[in-house]
Amino acid sequence: MNVESIMTERVATINMDDSLDMVKEVFDNAPFNHLLVVDDEEILIGVISDRDLLSSISPHLGTLGENSRDRNTLKKKSHQIMSRDPITVGKECSVGDAARRILAMPGSCLPVVDDEKKIEGILSWKDILAAMIDEPDKEKVIPTV
Numbered sequence: 793m794n795v796e797s798i799m800t801e802r803v804a805t806i807n808m809d810d811s812l813d814m815v816k817e818v819f820d821n822a823p824f825n826h827l828l829v830v831d832d833e834e835i836l837i838g839v840i841s842d843r844d845l846l847s848s849i850s851p852h853l854g855t856l857g858e859n860s861r862d863r864n865t866l867k868k869k870s871h872q873i874m875s876r877d878p879i880t881v882g883k884e885c886s887v888g889d890a891a892r893r894i895l896a897m898p899g900s901c902l903p904v905v906d907d908e909k910k911i912e913g914i915l916s917w918k919d920i921l922a923a924m925i926d927e928p929d930k931e932k933v934i935p936t937v
Contacts, residue, residue, distance in 0.1 A: 795890050796883035798923040799904045799913035805830045808837060808871035815845055815870055826901045828911055829874045835909045838874030839899065848873045880905045883912055891920045 804824045806815060808831065818827060819842050829838035850862035880903045881890050890902055894917050904913040 793887045793923065794883065795881055795885045795887060795904055795915055798887060798919050799883065799915045800919060801913045803828055803911055803914050805911065806870055808869065808874070810870045811866060812845060812849055812868045812870065812873070813866035815840060816849065816866065819845060826914060828903055828914065829870055830911065836878065836880065836903055836905055836911055838871070838876050839878045839901065839903065840870055840874045841899065844873050875899060878903055881915065887920060887923055890915055894920065
């Protein structure tokens, strides 16, 4: 089985100069946990996770204690918090190799790119796990209680 058969093709992209206010809006209104950061030629340059965003903005936003300094955290730019030069895979990569890459890195997704680093999709650890559950041969490995 290869990455192309289980990757998510629908991805959300942002530019490196987009504000964290916009990044927060995307995460608040879309079912994504990762945003892919692209340059003007749509080449992948970074990744922002929902956790990256939460650790970069004030926890007081939206509370009674919110002040202007808290709101100013939303003015930062995406390039200030993104993970640069993310580890990627091609869509022909085996799911096993992709799983080994995810396990060896601190992040939880692999952007799927072509030879020019243009985005073709994204693969998360959840996609890999779901594929392993749905694969009929894997049922033999599951111990019975």
